[in-house]
Amino acid sequence: MPDALLSIEDLQVEFSTRDGLVRPLDGVTLEVGHGETLALLGESGSGKSVTAQAVMGLLPQPAGKIVGGRIRFDDQELTALPPQQVRALCGTRIGMIFQDPLSSLNPVFRVGDQVAEPLRRRLGLRRREANARALELLHRVGIPDVEHRMHHYPHQFSGGQRQRIMIAMALSLGPDLLIADEPTTALDVTVQAQIMNLLRDLQQERDMAILLITHDLGVVADVASRAVVLYAGRVAEQGRIRDVYDHSAHPYTEGLLASIPQQEEGGARLTPIAGAPPNPLAFPQGCRFHPRCPYAQERCRDELPELRRPVGWAPDQAASCHFTEEVLSRG
Ligand code: SF4
Numbered sequence: 001m002p003d004a005l006l007s008i009e010d011l012q013v014e015f016s017t018r019d020g021l022v023r024p025l026d027g028v029t030l031e032v033g034h035g036e037t038l039a040l041l042g043e044s045g046s047g048k049s050v051t052a053q054a055v056m057g058l059l060p061q062p063a064g065k066i067v068g069g070r071i072r073f074d075d076q077e078l079t080a081l082p083p084q085q086v087r088a089l090c091g092t093r094i095g096m097i098f099q100d101p102l103s104s105l106n107p108v109f110r111v112g113d114q115v116a117e118p119l120r121r122r123l124g125l126r127r128r129e130a131n132a133r134a135l136e137l138l139h140r141v142g143i144p145d146v147e148h149r150m151h152h153y154p155h156q157f158s159g160g161q162r163q164r165i166m167i168a169m170a171l172s173l174g175p176d177l178l179i180a181d182e183p184t185t186a187l188d189v190t191v192q193a194q195i196m197n198l199l200r201d202l203q204q205e206r207d208m209a210i211l212l213i214t215h216d217l218g219v220v221a222d223v224a225s226r227a228v229v230l231y232a233g234r235v236a237e238q239g240r241i242r243d244v245y246d247h248s249a250h251p252y253t254e255g256l257l258a259s260i261p262q263q264e265e266g267g268a269r270l271t272p273i274a275g276a277p278p279n280p281l282a283f284p285q286g287c288r289f290h291p292r293c294p295y296a297q298e299r300c301r302d303e304l305p306e307l308r309r310p311v312g313w314a315p316d317q318a319a320s321c322h323f324t325e326e327v328l329s330r331g
Pocket of ligand 1: 300
């Protein structure tokens with residue numbers, strides 16, 4: 001893996017809710033290298049978006065707080081900075097795009113002005129320069145007829161085009177890291193592929209790192225080089241994406257991959273994982289996946305598995321499962 005740009009170590013986040021304290025992240029460790037794309041995978045509620053919020057200083061306040069661990073970005077310890085300083089850093093060196101661009105774009109401003117605004121405010125560019133840069137960015141992300149369209153409002157664009165505009169905004173200050181949280185979930189399959197290709201091309205052109213968060217394992221295989229799979233606030237598996245996809249070392253990853261729609265004769269078919277992710281107010285004892293795991297044994301109900309490298313397997317691959325070797329040998 002390239003040198004770490006973002007390094008998260010044993011991160012623990014707590015939310016105070018009406019029903020009590022919950023810990024949606026419980027000891028997550030991961031790294032994103034300079035210029036690499038890391039896929040952060042898992043079902044809804046696994047802790048992916050909370051990880052992004054913790055990095056960006058965007059945990060809901062006052063309910064959410066980091067109660068353990070560290071987040072380091074380049075040479076700065078983010079967990080030691082006040083949230084407003086983290087957000088200032090994030091505005092420049094870390095860009096973010098979300099699932100729903102409409103909630104991030106201001107409906108009453110023209111998109112060209114929205115892309116140009118941070119260039120004026122943060123970089124001090126004059127209006128003419130900022131507008132020229134905004135036009136360039138919108139052109140690069142594939143907005144057609146951009147001289148004309150940059151004067152339009154967000155509602156005048158399709159969902160895929162709005163996501164492209166969000167990407168242009170996130171890139172405007174030249175971030176070293178882009179966090180993309182479910183960037184294609186609301187889009188149809190063709191547009192999903194176009195956005196993923198765009199992210200891959202931009203990452204290569206700019207040598208930018210990307211933390212790509214998604215529940216959809218089908219969309220990232222050709223874009224990311226490594227993957228971290230989260231389940232119930234902990235790392236279930238990590239490794240090079242090809243190893244994780246071709247030889248899953250954790251039954252949860254195996255289940256996620258089996259649930260990707262397969263185009264077969266007669267249409268799409270999928271095999272969902274039995275059951276549902278656990279309620280964070282009452283995570284099961286032992287391995288948190290055991291109520292859904294087809295391979296669970298007695299030990300799994302009592303003992304929380306640690307992340308470890310399977311004996312004699314790919315050097316970068318690790319899984320939190322007592323029976324990883326058996327899982328791999330079946331694959
Ligand atoms: Fe399944 Fe047991 Fe492995 Fe957990 S530790 S994933 S329950 S086999």
